[in-house]
Amino acid sequence: MIKRTLKVNGVEKFIICENDDSLANVLREKLGLTSVKIGCGTGQCGSCSIIINGKLKRSCTMKMKRVADHTEIITTEGIGTPNKMHPIQIAWMSHGGAQCGFCTPGFIVSTYALILSNPKPSRDEIRDWFQKHRNACRCTGYKQLVDAVQDAAAVMRGDMSEDDLLFKMPEDKRIWGSKYPRPTAVAKVTGTLDYGADLGLKMPEGTLKCALVQAEVSHANIISIDTSEAEAMPGVEKVVTYKDIKGKNRVTGLITFPTNKGDGWDRPILADEKIFQYGDAIAIVCADSEKNAKAAAAKVKVELEQLPEYMNAPAAMEEDAIEIHPGTPNVYFEQKIAKGDETAPIFDKAEVIVEGSYYVQRQPHMPIEPDVGFAYLDDDGKLCIHSKSIGLHLHAAMIAPGLGVELENLIMVQNYAGGTFGYKFSPTMEALVGAACLATGKPVFLGYDWYQQQTYTGKRSPFFTDIRLAASKDGKLLGMETDWICDHGPYSEFGDLLTLRGAQFIGAGYKLPNIRGLGKTVCTNHAWGSAFRGYGAPETEFGYEVLMDELAEKLGIDPFDLREQNIYRESEGDTTPTGCQPEVYCLEEIFAQARPKYEEVKKWAAEDAAEGFKRGVGVALGIYGSGLDGPDTAEAEIELNADGSVTMYACWHDHGQGADMGVLGTAHEALRPLGLEPEQIHLVLNDTRYCLNGGPAGGSRSQVVVGNAIIAACRNLLDAMRKPDNSYMSYDEMTAANKAIRHSGKWSAPATDCDENGQGSPFACYMYGLFISGVEVEIATGKVQVEKMRLIADIGKINNKLVVDGQMYGGLAQGVGLALTEDYEDIKKHSTMVGAGLPYIKQVPDDMELTYVETERPNGSHGASGVGELPLTTPHSSIINAIYNACGARVTHLPARPEKVLAAMKG
Known part of the structure; x- marks a missing residue:
């Protein structure tokens, strides 16, 4: 143990701690300064940023033995409070800089240090600073953060007043469509909002800390689980295994598709017979401290019989592949699409045919906040589970039978979430903390580290898509044939619904009278597939939008013009791939608004780049439905x-x-x-x-x-x-x-489910957007830098401009990652933020521009449609098309890392 005297936010504090305690944990746990967030835990995200003796530092990797006596420390609490906010915090609110807000305190401290050293930073200097100090944000797209820094610096210099930043209520007192700050904004920018790990520090005395015993192989039979040594370890209350679970010990996927060959009861809460993927939970150690729980978890002995690991869909579809879930074929769901006439005669007579094969990868969600949750029994004996769930009633129905709890005795609560981007559409730790609480009768807390976040939670399901297009010489689309395969990992929940998205969205936005195709859902041993922003659209629309560029080149037509020629038009009664008329016909106006934006980026691309670089422009149309299919x-x-x-x-x-x-x-x-x-x-x-x-x-x-x-x-x-x-x-x-x-x-929703041929009217409202990207490619290395992005979008009437802008910028940034860097294929290599390719600020363009076409939706709330999915439908397609326009490299297997671009150029 060591004793330290620290000057924290101007006040002397005496601390006694372990040598190897991290400074971040000491500030959080001993001083209650929970603005200091721990995200990655490895110094890669900057959420733990503080100022130490005048220098900006990341505190999660700094051990207390390296912290000298009388060190001066400033955290967000020392910069501004809810009753007296600093101009930086006010600027952050004004620009909507705090979305999930988890990374915000780290950015506030980082900005404070920047402006103290540089009172008038340029946009490039701000971006360089955040890049250097590893301040990562997964929500915002960074642009509005740079805006906030510039305005805060102006206030601090006296060039602007705080009043200029504050929201002014309109005369009509209407906040709909305005930039009214979200209710949680003050708490987020001052670091006073409690997320799951913060609440974990405030749980009642006697709360048990949990640690998981997890699989380190991807497919195996379980021979035995020996917990005896772990149970004898200091501080251990109980080691929970499947034997302690009173219910079915399964998370149900709530299968509703009658043609699904599985029953949905395929995901164990705690592994009992088999390991299906790396990271599967085998046991839960409940102890008096996290340190003791983890030490005991390491002592649990698990004997396994290794089985073949099918790490992608083609492998699992091989004739000699064993069934991953015995009794259920690895290809367990198929979805047809049949619209209009048979396509074979059309292709036989077509003047022009193009075809291609495309792959969209297993994109990791990478929230800065790792998964976290806790559970307790309330005074009425009800099991209460708090987590990052974004489907509380849904998740209750999915886990209650597995736990052996009646639904009326299960309470689900969402904590403030440091980003999910869809992975929490699936229950992750909810059943685990529920099982631990029921087995011990005590409150329990479980917080993942970022490695567990990567290895245990779901990912975007990879898609393998083949597409053929038939067209006339003048560019009229005549028909499409397509097959798509959804690699959904080992657990079936929502895999059939995701596969249906191929029928609904391949070719969406265009007049396509005749379509035939088949989609398949495949069980594999890689990370289970969970929802991710765009849910099916980035996977299925990617190939189509790249193929449209290939068709344009073959026809000698500008890609923008070819798209505009074939979009839905009300005058022609055009229909979606599912055979229904869209709720509004707005694409003509979108293209009219987009043309000058396209010409502007096209002109930029035609200008000479620096020596060794080439520029290009790319476009892509993105469509998404707002809803969960049918009468949602x-x-x-x-x-x-x-x-x-x-x-x-x-x-x-x-x-x-x-x-x-x-x-x-x-x-x-x-x-x-x-x-x-x-x-x-x-x-x-x-x-x-x-x-x-x-x-x-x-x-x-x-x-x-x-x-x-x-x-x-x-x-x-x-x-x-x-x-x-x-x-x-x-x-x-x-x-x-x-x-x-x-x-x-x-x-x-006044909508209908799709039939076996993918025909129906599944969504009451859609979202529409045209993406334009400008890139520079370094010819010697194949490295791509996205320099410009434009999104012309119609999401109906806008509820709140700050929120909607934030969704759009953030989605575009994730599109950059999807196109160029992000993946979760190599389990060890891709288990860190840097390894998995999270884009930092310098990888995301500062030159992003949004244009809205607000066509009122007849079935929208106050005329509004949705927003969150749209900006990640096809920005990656526009980037890939821009790369080809720049240097002739056509990458069809994402992500387009430099070596792939270089190989495609040489090819």
Whole structure:
């Protein structure tokens, strides 16, 4: 043990700790300074940034034995507080810089150090600073962070006032469509918002800390599990195995497709008979400290019989491959698409045919905050599970039978989440903490490190796609044939739905009267497939948008012009790949708005680049539906309070995208007749004890489906309050008249499921966008730098400009990673942020521009469609097309790392 005296935020603190304790943990656990976040734990993300003796440092890797007595430390708490915010924090709010907010305190401290050393930094200097100090953000796309730094520096120099940064309420008091800061903004920029690990420090005395025993192979039979040595280790309360689980010990995939050859009961909570993937949980050690739990976990002995590991779909589809789940074929679901006439005669007569094979990789979500959760039994004996779940009611149904708990005795709560981007559409640790709590009868806490985040949680399912297009010589599309394979890992949950997306989105946006194709879902031993932003569109639309460029080249037509020639037009009654008319025809206006943007980037690309570099421009059209297919449904409630305010109860789950602002903006607009201030609308969100089932936050459905349920609840309250003269009753008048003060609302999408041929009207609203990218390619190395990105989007009416802009910029940044660097193929190599290819600020262009075409949606909430999925539909396609335009290298197997670009150039 060592003793240290530190001067923290101007106050002397005496600390006694272990030599090898990290400074980040000491600040968090001993001083309660939870603005210091631990993300990667290896100095690669900057979320733990603090200032030490005037220098910016990452504290997660700094051991206390290296911290001298009387060291001066500044954390976010020492820069500004909720009652007295610093200009940096105000600027961050003004520009929407805090989305999930987990990385925000680290950026605030980093910015403070930057401006102290450079009071007037340029945009390039700001980007260089964040790159040098490894400040990583997965949400924002970085552009608005640079904007915030410049404005904060201007205020600190006296060139701008703080008042210039503050939101000004419009005269009509309407916040819908404005830049009103999200309700959690103040807490996020001051580092006072509690995420899962922060709440873990505030759990009751006696809370057990958990550590997992995990598989280090990808496929094996379990011979034995010996916990005896681990159970004798210091501080261990219990080692939980499958034998301690009272239910089915399975997470159910809730299979609803009748043609699925599996039953959905294929994922063990704790491995009992087999290991299906690297990282599978075998046992949970519950101890008095994390250190003791991890030490004991290392003593659990697991004897295995190694089996063949099928690490990709082609391997699992080989004739001699064994069934990964005995009794269920490795190809367990097929989805046809059959629209219009048979395509064979069309291809026989076609003047022009192009075809290609394409691969989109196993993209890791890479939130800065690793997965985290805890569980306890409440005073009513109900099991309460807190996690990053973005589908609380869904996950309760998926894990309750496996745990042996009745649904009415299971409460699910979402903690504030440091980003999920879709991986939490699947339950991850929810069943694990539930099992540990039930087995011990005590509160339990489990926090993954970032290695576990990578190796245990789901990833984007890789797709192998073959496409053929038939066209006339003048560029008219005549027909398409396509086959696609979804490598969904070992667990079937939502694999069939994801495969259906191929039928719904390959060729979306274009007049394609005749389509034939077949999709297959394949079980493998690589990481299980979970939802990721875009859910099917980045995988299936990628190849099509690259092939459109190949067709344009063959025809001698500009790629922009070929696309514009073939887009949906109302005058021709064009239909989607599923055979229905889109809800709005807006693509002509999108292309009209996009043409000058395209010509601008095209002109830039034609200019001479630096010696050894070539420039190119690429375009791609992206489409996505807002919903979960068919009559997607949500419910919400609102209550009138005695002081005239209201409380909104909703499960609008938050990946970090701004669910709080989504609910507030939607409800405030619906309640305008009452003249409420935004502060008079209180939010109770994402707790199944209090909130009705809003459905999961997936498929960009929340603004449409949950939003319409919120509007319905608000209208029901207004109807109950309305007097004959169209004024409204007060709370006292309502109660005196025995009128209900709490009202629910429900909405179901006017949509239908797709049939066996992929035909139907699955979504009430869609999102549309045209992506334009400008790149520079270094000819000697094949290294690609994206320099410019333009997105011309129609997502209907905009709820909140800050939130929507943030979604767009963040999606574009993830598109850069998908195109060029991100992968989770090599389990060891790709288990770190750097190894997995997370784009830092210098890999993402600062020159990004958004243009909105706000076509009102007939079925949207206040005319709005969704937003989150759209910006990651096809930005990677536009980048790949730009690379070819620059240097003639056509990469069809992502990511387009330098060696692939170089090989394609030589080819």
